[in-house]
Amino acid sequence: MEPIIEIQKLSKTFGSGDGRVAALQDVSVQIQPGEIFGIIGLSGAGKSTLVRCINLLERPDEGRVLFHGRDLTELKPKQLRMQRRKISMIFQSFNLLDQRTSLDNICFPLELAGVSRKDARKRAMELLETVGLPDKASAYPVQLSGGQKQRIAIARALASDPEVLLCDEATSALDPKTTDSILKLLQRINRERGITVIIITHQMSVIEQICNRVAILDSGVVAEIGPVESVFSNPQSKAGRRLVSPDVAQPVTHWEIPTARIAFNAAMTEEPVIAMLAADKGICVSILGADTRNVSGKAFGTMLISLPEDVAQRKIVLDYLNAHEGVSAEEVTEDV
Amino acid sequence: MFDLFSDPAKVAQQLEIITSEYGFAVWETLYALALEVIFAYVIGLPAGVLLVTGEKEGIHPLPGWLMKLLNAVINLLRSVPFLILMIIVLPLSKVLVGTKVGTVATIPPMVIAAFPLVARMVETSLREVDHGVIEAAQSMGASTWQIVTKVMLPEATPSLISGGTITLGTILGYGAMAGIIGGGGLGKMAINYGYYNFKFIVMWAAVIGLILLVQIFQSAGTKIAASCDKRLKNRS
Numbered sequence: 270m271e272p273i274i275e276i277q278k279l280s281k282t283f284g285s286g287d288g289r290v291a292a293l294q295d296v297s298v299q300i301q302p303g304e305i306f307g308i309i310g311l312s313g314a315g316k317s318t319l320v321r322c323i324n325l326l327e328r329p330d331e332g333r334v335l336f337h338g339r340d341l342t343e344l345k346p347k348q349l350r351m352q353r354r355k356i357s358m359i360f361q362s363f364n365l366l367d368q369r370t371s372l373d374n375i376c377f378p379l380e381l382a383g384v385s386r387k388d389a390r391k392r393a394m395e396l397l398e399t400v401g402l403p404d405k406a407s408a409y410p411v412q413l414s415g416g417q418k419q420r421i422a423i424a425r426a427l428a429s430d431p432e433v434l435l436c437d438e439a440t441s442a443l444d445p446k447t448t449d450s451i452l453k454l455l456q457r458i459n460r461e462r463g464i465t466v467i468i469i470t471h472q473m474s475v476i477e478q479i480c481n482r483v484a485i486l487d488s489g490v491v492a493e494i495g496p497v498e499s500v501f502s503n504p505q506s507k508a509g510r511r512l513v514s515p516d517v518a519q520p521v522t523h524w525e526i527p528t529a530r531i532a533f534n535a536a537m538t539e540e541p542v543i544a545m546l547a548a549d550k551g552i553c554v555s556i557l558g559a560d561t562r563n564v565s566g567k568a569f570g571t572m573l574i575s576l577p578e579d580v581a582q583r584k585i586v587l588d589y590l591n592a593h594e595g596v597s598a599e600e601v602t603e604d605v
Numbered sequence: 606m607f608d609l610f611s612d613p614a615k616v617a618q619q620l621e622i623i624t625s626e627y628g629f630a631v632w633e634t635l636y637a638l639a640l641e642v643i644f645a646y647v648i649g650l651p652a653g654v655l656l657v658t659g660e661k662e663g664i665h666p667l668p669g670w671l672m673k674l675l676n677a678v679i680n681l682l683r684s685v686p687f688l689i690l691m692i693i694v695l696p697l698s699k700v701l702v703g704t705k706v707g708t709v710a711t712i713p714p715m716v717i718a719a720f721p722l723v724a725r726m727v728e729t730s731l732r733e734v735d736h737g738v739i740e741a742a743q744s745m746g747a748s749t750w751q752i753v754t755k756v757m758l759p760e761a762t763p764s765l766i767s768g769g770t771i772t773l774g775t776i777l778g779y780g781a782m783a784g785i786i787g788g789g790g791l792g793k794m795a796i797n798y799g800y801y802n803f804k805f806i807v808m809w810a811a812v813i814g815l816i817l818l819v820q821i822f823q824s825a826g827t828k829i830a831a832s833c834d835k836r837l838k839n840r841s
Contacts, residue, residue, distance in 0.1 A: 324744055350746035357744070364741035367836045368759050378745040380755065409835040429745065 271338065272299040273465050274323060274433060279332035281318055281489075292318040293329070294489045302432075305459050305466040307480035307497065309473065309512060315489040316469045320437050323467065324356045325349060336433075354382060357426035361438035363418040365410040371397065371421045372406040378429045389428075396424035400454060416447035423454060427462075434458070436468045440475055448472075452479050473512060477501065477563065485509045501562060502569035503532035503597055514560040514571040526575050527583060527600065528557065533570035534595040542593055543574070552577060552586055576600060606805050619806040622798060631814060634780060634790030637708050637715075641776050642769075644712070645719035652679065652720065653727025654753055664739060665749040679721040687718050687779055691786060711780070711788035719776050726768035730761040763834035770826025774819050781815055791815050 281293040292315045300306045310316045321327035323334055325341055334341045336352060344352065357378075365374050372393050379389035397403045400420040410418055419439060426434055436455065440448040456479045459466045468480060476483050476497060483501070484494040487508030493500055504510045510530075531542075547553050557573040576583045583600065590598035610616055655675060659667035682690070694714035695705050704710045734757050742756045758765070781792030791811040799808025831837060 326740055326743055347748075350748060353744060353746035358741070360737060360741060362735075362737050364735070364737040366738060366756065366760060368762060368833075369835075377742075377755070381742075381745055381747050381751055411836050435744075 270301055272335075273302040273337060274298075274300040274467070275333075275335040275338075276300075276319070276323070277333045277335065279319070279322055279329045279334070281315075281322065281327065281329045291489050293322070296332070296486075296489070296491055298484055298491065298494065300433075300465060300467060301482075302465055303459070303463050304481045305456070305468065305479050307468045307470065307476040307483040308486055309470055309476050309483060310486035310508070311512070312471060313488075314486040314508075316471070316486055317437055318489075319486065320358075320435050320467065320469045323433075323435060324353050324358060326358075354378065354429040355431050356433045356435060357429060357431035358435040358437065359419065359422045359426050359439045361441045363410070363415075363422045363442075365418055365421060365425070367410050370407050370409055371402065371413070371424075374410070374421055375424045375428050378425060382429060392428060393424070396427055399427065399458075400424045414447075415443050416451060419443065419447075419451055420454065423451075423458070427458065427464075431464060433465045433467065436466065436470075438469055438471070441470065441472065448475070449478075455479060473501075473562075485512060498567065498569075502534055510571075513562065514558075527578065529554075529574050529576050529583075529587060529590075529598050530601045531570075531572045531574065531590060531596060531598040533572070534567070540593060542590060542596055543572075546586060546589055550585055550589055552582060554586065573601075606808075609806050609809070615804075616806065619804045622804065622807050623810050626794065626798070627810065627814070630789065630791050630794045630811065631818075633708055634777070634792070634815075634818070637712060637780055637783075637788065637790055638773070638777060640712055641715045641719060641780070642773060644716040645723045645772065645776065646769075648716065649720035649723025650727055652724035653731065654757070656724060656728040657731040657757070658749065658753060664743070664752055679724055682717060682721040683725070688782055688785070690714060690718050691783065695786065706787045708787075708789035711783035711786060715776060715779050715783060718779055719772065722775060723768075723772055726772055727765065730764035730768050731757050733764055734760045763830045763836075766826060766830040766833065770823055770830070773822045773826070777815065777819060777822070791818075 276296060276298045279293050279296040280291070283290045283292055296315075296319060298308075308316050308319060318327055322329045325334065329342065336356065339352075341349060341352060366377065369377070372390065375393035375396050376386070376389040379392060384392075394403070394406065397406055400423055402417060402420050402424075405413065405417060405421070410421070413421065434455070440451050443451060452475060455466055455468075458464055468475060470476065480497050482495065483497045485492045485500065485504070485506060485508050487506070492506035492508040493504060500509060501513050504513045543554065543556070554574040554576065557575060559570065559572040561568055561570045576586055587598050587600060590596050652675065655667065656672075657663055658665045659672050659675075661669070685693075691711070691714040694717050695710065697717075698710040698713045699705045701713050702709050738760060739752055739756055742752050747755070780788065780790055781795065784790065784792030784794070784796040787793070791814045795808045795811035795815070798804055799811060
């Protein structure tokens with residue numbers, strides 16, 4: 270399938286001289302129509318810059334952004350504005366117009382597009398229903414809670430009938446329960462309207478709950494990209510491990526003993542492999558750290574174990590573990 | 606100046622001036638004020654918008670030299686004392702309104718003195734608008750004009766009204782000074798009839814009138830600004 274959005278070799282640097290910060294370096298990502306795509310990274314990883322480059326709120330220094338195969342960076346200002354109506358955006362701080370009612374906020378993008386006031390109000394009322402706040406039409410933003418504001422912002426984003434919805438830390442200012450309900454709303458919008466959703470977040474739970482695929486951004490570079498299940502169950506990059514299992518990635522002990530990292534897919538194995546290792550091979554290992562995660566309803570585990578000093582025995586351990594379905598083990602050094 | 610009521614004949618004469626001329630002086634003050642405020646905003650509002658939108662990080666950056674020039678002109682006009690500015694600009698009045706004397710002649714110098722203040726007031730108000738909201742409008746495909754007219758100005762309205770109230774008070778003060786070069790109104794009454802002619806009751810009456818006008822404008826402005834600010838909770 271042709272990607273709806275294709276980010277090609279994007280680079281962006283802020284500042285100059287000694288203050289230069291490379292926010293993005295050679296970032297390439299393809300986003301498929303209809304998917305919920307997550308971009309995760311710690312703060313300063315370049316997530317916000319990346320999402321702002323998609324609708325060119327931020328101009329990349331190098332690289333291209335293709336929307337339906339069309340390079341947005343080459344469009345004239347007017348053409349770009351037309352395309353932006355197809356790529357809506359919601360924000361961490363909601364960014365509603367404080368001096369307008371909820372209804373008029375939702376009418377705003379329609380007003381920009383020259384839709385008649387009557388039609389705009391009708392559509393805005395429908396969207397208020399969609400986001401579950403039909404009784405808040407005449408409320409001003411100050412009278413709404415954070416979750417309600419984000420719902421109004423979502424309704425406003427949907428008003429121009431977009432194909433893509435960019436969410437820039439849209440749930441980061443909300444409590445867990447509200448976050449959950451906003452994510453469910455986004456999921457419903459994705460399912461019912463077929464809108465492609467791109468979510469920028471630093472919260473693992475957000476990605477786990479609704480994303481199909483995820484890219485891990487680390488210091489302006491895509492460290493890892495793939496389906497959420499595989500990336501989160503067995504991250505291949507350092508940044509991925511730090512994000513997925515921070516406790517296991519940075520254990521308290523020093524790395525003076527040989528160590529292995531094991532990833533479990535609980536859907537495929539329920540065997541007590543560590544105990545079996547001791548029974549079958551007579552090799553005892555100690556557990557240095559362990560963590561389990563729930564990704565899309567499936568359990569995934571990560572564990573750090575000590576390995577024998579003897580190199581041949583180490584190989585036996587790793588081979589034994591890797592022979593089990595749903596288990597992968599590898600020796601790690603120093604920084605996991 | 607403070608011995609007001611010792612001579613009954615003088616008191617009666619002054620009271621008569623007040624009863625016959627005061628109403629007209631108030632009217633002249635208000636109508637000159639209205640014209641001055643309107644023209645000051647006609648020039649100052651766009652200038653204030655340009656100061657914000659035209660800067661390097663603004664939504665419609667203008668050439669650096671143009672911004673420098675605009676800032677320099679505004680600062681220059683703001684720093685010349687009003688009385689001097691008025692005298693320098695008077696020949697321009699002859700060109701613009703055909704006369705160098707009278708109330709109408711004072712309007713061009715007043716506008717030239719007031720619009721830089723208006724521009725700065727507008728600039729300050731517009732800078733208070735949350736950048737995120739402007740970014741949101743950009744993400745929806747709003748043009749520069751739409752962002753100015755539909756986001757920046759409406760969102761800054763309460764602050765613009767507060768700024769307008771301050772401007773009104775300042776222009777009223779300038780108007781009183783314009784009495785010196787023959788501008789009509791309460792200022793002229795206070796200086797020409799009152800101070801220069803030793804009719805201090807007239808002077809005080811005019812001064813009190815100016816004070817009351819400022820008070821009325823200020824409290825009305827504050828009320829209007831608050832009542833149109835939808836960010837304030839517990840609105841009635």
